[in-house]
Amino acid sequence: MMHRAFDSGRSLLIGGRWEAAAQTMEVINPWSGEALGAVACADAGHVERAVASAVRGAEAMRALATGERSRILHAAAAALEGDAERFAAAITAETGKPIRSARREVARAVNTLRLSAEEAVRLAGETIAFDSFPGGEARSGHYVYEPVGVIAAITPFNDPLNLVCHKLGPAFAAGNAVVLKPAEQAPLVAIMLARLLLAAGLPAEALCLLTGRGGDFGDALTAHPDVAMVSFTGGAKVGEAICRAAGIKRLAMELGGNGPVIVMDDADIEKAAAACVSGAFGAAGQNCIGVQRIYVHDAVHDAFADALVAATAALRVGDPTDDETDIGPMIGGAEAERILAWTEEAVARGATLLAGGERAGTLMRPTLLADVADDARVACHEAFGPVVSLFRFTDLDAAIDAANRADYAIHAAIFTESLRTARRVAGRLRAAGVMINDSTDYRLDAMPFGGAGRGNMGREGVRFAAREMSQTKVICFHDA
Numbered sequence: 001m002m003h004r005a006f007d008s009g010r011s012l013l014i015g016g017r018w019e020a021a022a023q024t025m026e027v028i029n030p031w032s033g034e035a036l037g038a039v040a041c042a043d044a045g046h047v048e049r050a051v052a053s054a055v056r057g058a059e060a061m062r063a064l065a066t067g068e069r070s071r072i073l074h075a076a077a078a079a080l081e082g083d084a085e086r087f088a089a090a091i092t093a094e095t096g097k098p099i100r101s102a103r104r105e106v107a108r109a110v111n112t113l114r115l116s117a118e119e120a121v122r123l124a125g126e127t128i129a130f131d132s133f134p135g136g137e138a139r140s141g142h143y144v145y146e147p148v149g150v151i152a153a154i155t156p157f158n159d160p161l162n163l164v165c166h167k168l169g170p171a172f173a174a175g176n177a178v179v180l181k182p183a184e185q186a187p188l189v190a191i192m193l194a195r196l197l198l199a200a201g202l203p204a205e206a207l208c209l210l211t212g213r214g215g216d217f218g219d220a221l222t223a224h225p226d227v228a229m230v231s232f233t234g235g236a237k238v239g240e241a242i243c244r245a246a247g248i249k250r251l252a253m254e255l256g257g258n259g260p261v262i263v264m265d266d267a268d269i270e271k272a273a274a275a276c277v278s279g280a281f282g283a284a285g286q287n288c289i290g291v292q293r294i295y296v297h298d299a300v301h302d303a304f305a306d307a308l309v310a311a312t313a314a315l316r317v318g319d320p321t322d323d324e325t326d327i328g329p330m331i332g333g334a335e336a337e338r339i340l341a342w343t344e345e346a347v348a349r350g351a352t353l354l355a356g357g358e359r360a361g362t363l364m365r366p367t368l369l370a371d372v373a374d375d376a377r378v379a380c381h382e383a384f385g386p387v388v389s390l391f392r393f394t395d396l397d398a399a400i401d402a403a404n405r406a407d408y409a410i411h412a413a414i415f416t417e418s419l420r421t422a423r424r425v426a427g428r429l430r431a432a433g434v435m436i437n438d439s440t441d442y443r444l445d446a447m448p449f450g451g452a453g454r455g456n457m458g459r460e461g462v463r464f465a466a467r468e469m470s471q472t473k474v475i476c477f478h479d480a
Contacts, residue, residue: 011039011191011211012046015053016204021046025212027188030096030329030362031320039187041212044220050179050208051224054150057177057205062147064203066121069173073117075200080193081110087161087192089321094186095157096329096362097283098320109162112445115462116169123174123466130476138480145470147175148250149228152221154214154242155190156234157183157331158286164190166445167231168197170465172206176229179208179221185331187211214238219245229469231458233288236408252458252468254451256382257288257410259440260403262425263304264396265297267415271437273307275415276388279439281315281366284330285339285386289411289433289441292383294390295399301392305354305370308390312355312366329362330385336364339385343367346376346389356386380406396425404430408453411440432456 009024021040029036042050061069080087084106091102125143130136153167160183171178182190194209210217218238222230222245229250232242236255243251259279263272280291296304320328330336340359346369347353356367364386372379372389379389393399403412412431416422426434432452435442443449450459458468 009038009040011187011209012042012050013194013207013209014046014050015208016198021212023212025184027094027186028332029093030331036093036188039191039211042210042217043212044217046210047179047217047220047224050210051150051221051226053205054177054179054208055226057203057207058147058149060203061172061175061177061206064175066123069175070117070120072197072201073113073120073169073172076197076202077110077113077117079196079200080106080113083196084110087189090189090192091161092320092328094188095160095331096320098325098328099323100325101282105159105162108445109165112162112165112462113169115446116165116173116466119170119462119466120173122463123470125472128474128476139476139478141474141476143472143474145174145467146473148469148471149176150226151176151178151229151231151469152181152224152227153178154181154218154230154232154234155183157186158283158288160186160189161193162445163233164193166460166462166465168193168207170460170462171231171469172202173462174466174469176469177206177208179210179227181210181214181218181221184213218242222246231465231469250468252460252465253456254288254410254449254458254460255408255456256384257408257451258292258380258382258406259290259410260293260295260406260412260429260431261291261440262396262399262403262412262414263294263296263300264414264416264418264421265299266417267300268417268437269300269304269307272415273304273311275437275439276308277311277315277366279413279441280388281312281327281386282441284327284364285366286330286335286384287441288382288384289443291388291413291440293379293403293406294388295393295403296390298392298394301390305390308368309355312368315366317363317365327366327386330364331362333362335385336362339364339367339383339387342377342383342385343369343387346372346378349373349376351376351389354390374402374405382408396421400425400428404428406453408451408456410449410451410456411435411442413438413440
């Protein structure tokens with residue numbers, strides 16, 4: 001059980017010091033309903049002070065040698081690895097993520113910080129062949145990467161440690177300062193990480209942390225003229241509000257997905273079913289790259305459906321602190337109720353319930369649907385919950401068109417034993433990543449990651465994010 005470490009509400013990190021605020025909010029364990037602690041609620045005044053501090057922090061980071069940035073990040077990674085079990089327990093407590101999954105998230109976060117440490121010393125420019133065009137023969141030079149300055153980072157609850165590391169690690173590797181706004185539902189792990197980074201030697205003002213309700217201070221943060229870039233992971237509605245407030249500045253946004261999978265008639269059915277169940281229901285389906293729609297060739301549809309139902313039935317649902325649990329609660333009762341309502345709507349419109357469809361408090365049992373209307377909410381919107389829809393197809397082109405029907409995507413997948421089919425489908429699927437014989441939810445933290453389609457911009461993945469958080473400067477010598 002996570003101890004009540006934050007009852008004082010001293011959770012605002014400004015100028016290297018932890019502060020309280022006039023108002024606080026409790027952080028609730030979604031499984032037990034226990035209040036884990038209280039965090040301060042920041043306001044626009046805190047934003048002003050935090051950004052002013054971060055401006056100074058940006059100068060300190062810019063002055064740091066790349067080797068020192070790398071050392072700090074390596075030290076933070078080692079400290080996190082040494083404290084992995086406490087961080088995993090905190091993730092489980094504030095999100096309901098099963099403890100085995102929480103441990104995997106900590107391991108990924110360690111890797112993200114190490115990748116960032118390595119990128120700090122790799123973020124170098126190149127020489128430029130100025131003599132490649134007439135008139136440049138007497139010139140020589142190169143370009144370098146420089147930090148953009150102050151970055152506002154806004155993170156979601158579903159991976160409260162690793163997604164924070166995906167913003168902080170590359171930002172610090174590139175020499176920036178960050179004002180971090182963690183998710184309202186899950187800010188405690190971010191606070192723990194901030195303490196760890198400071199202990200690792202991060203300059204005191206390079207990281208400011210503001211907890212509380214985004215509606216109270218989000219616009220003040222994203223619109224601040226001294227914030228050079230906003231990096232946001234979350235929903236489209238909030239993303240649109242950030243765009244309106246931010247104005248002309250760099251934006252990196254990942255706004256969700258609706259992951260399609262195509263299962264061909266030559267696929268390994270058992271492997272495909274197991275991968276789809278894992279990809280659909282991990283983290284109670286609260287995963288932007290999770291499996292949501294599965295298009296199955298008619299020749300294997302019934303066999304695949306049977307395998308999918310069997311694999312789903314084998315999942316253990318319940319207490320996330322139990323090592324044997326596969327699926328824990330959703331982040332709150334309102335989210336579980338939403339998924340139940342979407343499921344019932346689909347069934348009322350003719351869908352067949354193959355498994356699940358039941359809710360108990362914050363628990364929503366893994367749910368499988370068939371015969372779903374194309375315009376049902378479970379099919380055409382990001383579900384972000386444990387519900388999957390099966391569709392039957394005979395024509396591959398029609399299946400690809402259906403898979404592309406959602407106006408936003410991150411990853412898609414296909415299961416087939418044909419390399420020719422895999423290459424053809426991968427080329428036509430409108431997604432930022434296509435997984436072959438694997439779930440849509442596979443992600444290596446070193447690879448480029450982001451959305452395709454409406455509203456998504458920029459890329460994460462340490463190397464790619466570090467470049468998003470940098471700007472080039474050309475240095476040219478006229479030698480004549």
